[in-house]
Amino acid sequence: MKSLWLLFFIMILPVTLYAQTGQIEVTASGNRLLKLAVDAPRTTAPLANPATAKVAQDVLVNDMNVSGVVTAEGRSSQPDSRDLLLADFNYTPWLKAGFDMLVKGEYSLNGDRLTVEFRLFDVINRKMVTAKRYLGSPRDMRRFSHQFADEILRVITGEKGVFTTRIAYVATHTGNKEIYVMDWDGTNPLPLTKNGSINLNPDFSPDGSELIFTSYKRGNPDLYRRSLSSKTETIVSNRKGLNITGSWSPDGGKIALALSKDGDAEIYTIDRDGGRPVRLTINPALDLYPAWSPDGKRIAFVSDRLGKPQIFTMNADGGEVKRLTTSGNYNVNPRWSPKGDKIAFSRMTDTGFNIFTISPDGSSEAQLTTEGNNENPSWSGDGRFICFGSKRNGGDGVYIMRADGSGQMKVSQSKGKYFQPVWSSR
Secondary structure (H helix, E strand, O other): OHHHHHHHHHHHOOOOOOOOOOOOOOEOHHHOEEEEEEEOOEOOOOOOOHHHHHHHHHHHHHHHHHHOOEEEEEEOOOOOHHHHOOOOOOOHHHHHOOOOEEEEEEEEEEOOEEEEEEEEEEOOOOEEEEEEEEEEOHHHHHHHHHHHHHHHHHHHHOOOOOOOOEEEEEEOOOOOEEEEEEEOOOOOOEEOOOOOOEEEEEEEOOOOOEEEEEEOOOOOOEEEEEEOOOOOEEEEEOOOOOEEEEEEOOOOOEEEEEEOOOOOOEEEEEEOOOOOOEEOOOOOOOEEEEEEOOOOOEEEEEEOOOOOOEEEEEEOOOOOOEEOOOOOOOEEEEEEOOOOOOEEEEEEEOOEEEEEEEOOOOOOOEEOOOOOEEEEEEEOOOOOEEEEEEEEOOEEEEEEEEOOOOOOEEOOOOOOOEEEEEEOOO
């Protein structure tokens, strides 16, 4: 089994051993999901752009259907003057069509300047619930629509959505393993690294402005840090041997990672600039993949100290080591949920790798995936979703699902191999 554990790291590191209270109830009568209609934004200005309005409608419908708290449909009504001005309008057609809520919008284009306003209506009680106005350029319509989807979730659940967040991942489009960033739904993919080498294990800083990752661009697996708004990559740790599986602390002040500078791979913490290394594990085994609890008090990690890769937890200073997983012969990739109530991980099963969750006390284990090979789970900032890398249907892609395993869908859109996704918290 030790050889299998090592083989896993050879595969991923091929150079070395490796709701404020909402105003709307979430469910309607009969315990059914609320129905939301999204009317494409309209304009009273002479320069109309139907494609821009369609983008807004499509984004809002997709976001809200993925959320799992409503069913959304794009609908278009025959407008009258009151509709276009978002003033008092006729609720009756929407009631007759069976909708509980309605999104209406108005936009104007003035050269390269876009103004858009969205409003959410409670159709049953015939009142407006919330409204937001956004100013930008036409290319911002998608982002504005994601922002209003976040607002709709805040109203319904009391907690803002995560539809404006991003996912970083490793892909092989160029023939090398480079790191990319995309919107959560797979749009706007952008390359982050272009060094023609092997780049692995990205992790977002808590504020979402930076990434750390391991790169072999200088031959050794070194840890780098990079701002998403800059092309400069700063070395954080280039100690002899492995500098891998870096993980930001919740306050952004420290990084936990695996170092092999003293022999076998052990878990350390370092400052965000790479200084003051503190060794947390002391064991003649491979210890890797540290993952912080949201309060920063505990760290989950992977170790084969009992002969098989299992997940353990310990205090952030290395004390009180406890075994977490007791089932399966191969458990890796732990990630703590933002609320601290679950840890997601990947386990080798009879059908391949699958994603599981487990409570921090070792109870309530649940299998979330059953199709293909599924690894590297990462939680959205609200804990509502998990992204993961999956090899299924003849390809390797980035998928998302709800925290209970429902609603699995592929979000990566281009061909090629995608793996090691991580979801930004903001």
